[in-house]
Amino acid sequence: MLSRLALFLVLAVVVARAFWRLVDGILEGVRGKRPDGQVPTRGVQMVRDPVCGTFVLPDQALTIGDGRAQLFFCSSTCRDKFLARA
Secondary structure, three states: OHHHHHHHHHHHHHHHHHHHHHHHHHHHHHHOOOOOOOOOOOOOOOEEOOOOOOEEOHHHOEEEEOOOOEEEEOOHHHHHHHHHHO
16 A cells, blocks of 8 residues: 555656646747757847858857958867968
């Protein structure tokens, strides 16, 4: 009898957690953003890396200013390849 009660309690906790995650996911979708901030807000203009063509967010990219314009790179490898060409 005690093992059935323990099994029922474990099952109840698992079902309650699954239900809460479902509700939390629905609310997150309605709000349109993630609480950890990993998804950019809508309307953020991305820039293109001139070496590999990857699109990156300007605030997360490595930059080089050449006097006329600012260039954005996805990684230090692409930045170094660009500088080696110049």
